[in-house]
Each structure stands twice: as C-alpha cells, then as structure tokens.
Amino acid sequence: MGKETVKANMVVDKAFQISEIDPRVYGSFIEHLGRAVYGGIYEPNHPTADENGFRQDVLDLVKELQVPIVRYPGGNMVSAYNWEDGVGPKEDRPKRLELAWRVIETNQVGTNEFAQWAQKANTDVMMAVNLGTRGIDAARNLLEYCNHPGGTYWSDLRKSHGFENPHNIKTWCLGNEMDGPWQVGQKTAHEYGRLAYETGKAMRLVDPDIELVTCGSSNSQMPTFPDWEAETLEHTYEIADYISLHQYYGNRSGDTANFLAKSLDMENFIQTVIATCDYIKAKKRSKKTMYLSFDEWNVWFHSNEQDKQIDPWTIAPPQLEDVYTFEDALLIGSMLNTMLRHSDRVKIACMAQLVNVIAPIMTDNGGNAWKQSIFYPYYYTSVYGRGVALHPVVDSPKYDSKDFTDVPYLDPSVVYNEEKEELVIFATNRHLKHTLEVDIDVRSFEDYEVVEHVVLENDDAKAVNTAKQENVKPHTNGESYLDGGKLVGIFPKFSWNMVRLKKKQ
Ligand code: AHR
Numbered sequence: 001m002g003k004e005t006v007k008a009n010m011v012v013d014k015a016f017q018i019s020e021i022d023p024r025v026y027g028s029f030i031e032h033l034g035r036a037v038y039g040g041i042y043e044p045n046h047p048t049a050d051e052n053g054f055r056q057d058v059l060d061l062v063k064e065l066q067v068p069i070v071r072y073p074g075g076n077m078v079s080a081y082n083w084e085d086g087v088g089p090k091e092d093r094p095k096r097l098e099l100a101w102r103v104i105e106t107n108q109v110g111t112n113e114f115a116q117w118a119q120k121a122n123t124d125v126m127m128a129v130n131l132g133t134r135g136i137d138a139a140r141n142l143l144e145y146c147n148h149p150g151g152t153y154w155s156d157l158r159k160s161h162g163f164e165n166p167h168n169i170k171t172w173c174l175g176n177e178m179d180g181p182w183q184v185g186q187k188t189a190h191e192y193g194r195l196a197y198e199t200g201k202a203m204r205l206v207d208p209d210i211e212l213v214t215c216g217s218s219n220s221q222m223p224t225f226p227d228w229e230a231e232t233l234e235h236t237y238e239i240a241d242y243i244s245l246h247q248y249y250g251n252r253s254g255d256t257a258n259f260l261a262k263s264l265d266m267e268n269f270i271q272t273v274i275a276t277c278d279y280i281k282a283k284k285r286s287k288k289t290m291y292l293s294f295d296e297w298n299v300w301f302h303s304n305e306q307d308k309q310i311d312p313w314t315i316a317p318p319q320l321e322d323v324y325t326f327e328d329a330l331l332i333g334s335m336l337n338t339m340l341r342h343s344d345r346v347k348i349a350c351m352a353q354l355v356n357v358i359a360p361i362m363t364d365n366g367g368n369a370w371k372q373s374i375f376y377p378y379y380y381t382s383v384y385g386r387g388v389a390l391h392p393v394v395d396s397p398k399y400d401s402k403d404f405t406d407v408p409y410l411d412p413s414v415v416y417n418e419e420k421e422e423l424v425i426f427a428t429n430r431h432l433k434h435t436l437e438v439d440i441d442v443r444s445f446e447d448y449e450v451v452e453h454v455v456l457e458n459d460d461a462k463a464v465n466t467a468k469q470e471n472v473k474p475h476t477n478g479e480s481y482l483d484g485g486k487l488v489g490i491f492p493k494f495s496w497n498m499v500r501l502k503k504k505q
Contacts, residue, residue: 031075034319040355076100079132086110131175132185193235250301333377387417453478
C-alpha cells in the first residue's frame, strides 16, 4: 500500500466484558473561573443569548457532545465560596473577592441559574460543597435548598427565588483538592477525613438518596499520594460512594513520544487508587466497593505563562485558555481509552473544563463559539462509546520514552452496544512514523460490517484550531476493512481512530 507499516494483533470478544459503561464517564466541569461562566455559558448581551442570558451557540455544542453530568461551581473556587451569595434577586447579590483565582466574582450566576442551564443542556449537575472555609452547616443548608420539596426555611427560600420544584441534585463532592497547599482552607488527611465524614453524614440525613464523592489526592505527584487516600478513606469509606482523582498533563519539553505515553501514568494512578480503596475495604471487612470519580482530567500547560500576566481583581479575565494542538487531542483519546478500560471502577469522569477554561469549546465575547482539537475524540467517544466496555487483548510492538518503558504503539478501547448491535473500536496509534496494521479477531461478531472509520490525523503535531480556521478535524476516509472473520485495522501514523461496525440488516 506504499506506506511503511508496523503490525499488531488484537482479540475482541463479546465474552470479554469489563463492565457496562456509566455514561457519566463523559462528564465535564464548569467552574467560576476565567470565562467559563461569564462569556462562556452566560453572556446576556450575546446575539444568541436566550431569555436567561445563556448562549445558545454554546448550548448547541454542549448538546452535541452529549455531556451527561457537569461538575459545579469549582474547583479551587468552591473552597472559599458562599453559595448564598449566588441566589435571590440578581441586583442584591454581592460582588466578592474570589480568592482562588484572584478575580472579582459578580455572583450573577449561581446555583439556580446553573441548574437551569443544565436542564437546557440535557445534563445533570454534580455539585461541590465548600469544605475549605466552611463545613457541615453550609453544606446541609445548600442541600436542603436544592433538594427538599418545601415547607422548611431553605426549601421555601428557593421557592421564593422562583424555583418551585427542587433541583434534585444527586451527586455531591465533599470539597475539592483539600490536600493542596493552593487551596483556601487546606486540610491534613485526618482533618479532612473527619470533616468529610461528618458533612456527608449530615447531608445523608437531609437526603438519603444522594451520592457522595470524597476527595482523593490532587494528582498522582502529590507527596502524600496515596497515603492521603488511605488515611481519609479510613474515615469516609462508609459514607462515600466515590473517591476523586484529578490529573493534568503537558508537553513542556516538546517530547511528543513521551507526551503520548502519559496515559500510562493515568493507568498507574487508577490502578493505585483502586488498590488503596480495596486495601481499606479489606481492612474494614466491608462489603462495599468504592468507585472512582476522575472528576478533573485534561491537558493543561499552554496558558501557564500568559496567566501570570493577568492583573488581579478583574471580572472574568481570559484565564487558563489553553489552545489545544493536534497531539493534545491524541493524548485525550488515550486518556478516554484508559478510563474505558477501567469502566468497572471509573464511574464518573469530568473533562476539565467545558468552555473557555482548558476546554473543548471556546468562545469570543460577543462572537462565535468554536471547537478545539480535543473536542473531537471527546465527541466521538461520548456519542459512540455507550454500552459495555470489552477487554481488548492486545499484542503490540512497543517503545521506550524518557519517562516510560514498554509503551505500546497501539492504544485501544472497545465498546459493544448490544441495543444498537454496534461494535466500536477507539484506537490511538502512538507511532510517529508508521501506520499500524492490526489484525483484529472479531470472532463473536459475525455478520457485522464496517460502517465508519473516522481518523484524526495531521502532519503537524502543533496544529491548532482558531475561531476562524479549523485545522484539526477528523475525516471519514479510514481504510479499515473486514477480511473473512478478521477486521484489519489500518491506523495511520500518529493518529486517533474510531472504527464502527454494525450488524448487517
Ligand atoms: O480545573 C482547574 C483547577 O485545577 C481546578 O480549580 C482545581 O480543582 C484544579 O487544581
């Protein structure tokens, strides 16, 4: 075929089931930070704004991504947030110094507006409570305000604010990154464990149907990882349903092969958290399994330097506005693959974030909304990666990079959608020079045909999209084909792919 190829093998079988995929693994995150809220989802003077001030062009893109859940309102911001500032008549809401990002928060958007936006975006809210400067009381009041039907102080206050029906928010985060020295109100593991347990206990008394996420380490490089997990879970194991993981990667040294291997670090992170949870389970003789909420993940480094130039105490400055490259999109594809291969334990994940702030969707104030390179693997995996994750048995050639050894060139995940009779293979080819030709034994999928092979490829690792020009976008001319009972996956050098097979009608 005139291209240099490297061979790999893979076996895919209906019987090799990992788990039903929880759709919430395709969640995202909106923090009161930069232009995520103001100028992102909310811009009352924008030509597409609806009666509530929500940008319709942004809502359309969010709906296109089929985001099932969005974490809110932070992030670091939540650790000094007074939720009461963001409810009631807008003209009475105070302007505050927002300490995490050193901006002015106008509070023109708060709990009710976000719940309203979420409804329009066909998504659920994942609410975080402030365990930095506040605690049990503020958390239980907020929950009563959001979820109690009426007849009490906080639920009637919500009604008086124009929201007759409760928001019924199911998933709640017990603080954010409480081990981080950058956090307002940082805690030791013991302090956090006790506070999170007591807060969770009170919240469950208000509403027994909620689910709770306890804070794990802020990332896998924290010096206290994974002791933090072990010590905090000693307190929170029985009250929490999930433990959080956060991780961002970057390519500061410009080493693409090493950068593409960073999903192996994510793999290791997930495995270590699972092992720690299961250790506490064994220690407590518990029958309960702790699930993982990877509620912040992405590439984040491009904007670090420019953010240092931003003056403090302005309103909605352009913070954390990473412009994503083609190679970033490939790592995003592999991070999604990694989580799907752990879908028996990773039940929630939030790409951080959704609009303008380290985001797949960007906006110009008063102008257009547009798609970053990372939009695409997120979009395809969210839309087509629904069903049961299958365990791909992979035999791939490998390489070594600066920080990793034995990095497989082929990085796949496989999803079987029984209802639609579809088999979907997502695959990153990490090889920078050669096509991967993969013999895929799809023996249990008789009478299936290839209906689509989407490829994201580019000769320029640093290619980016802008408001005016889309340089990184997928095409559907992938060349994978069926040969008897075998699927031949043709994955071009340095590419992300989705091959979709469907049962013949
Ligand atoms: O998503 C940006 C920030 O990253 C969040 O506010 C914080 O939780 C994390 O450190």
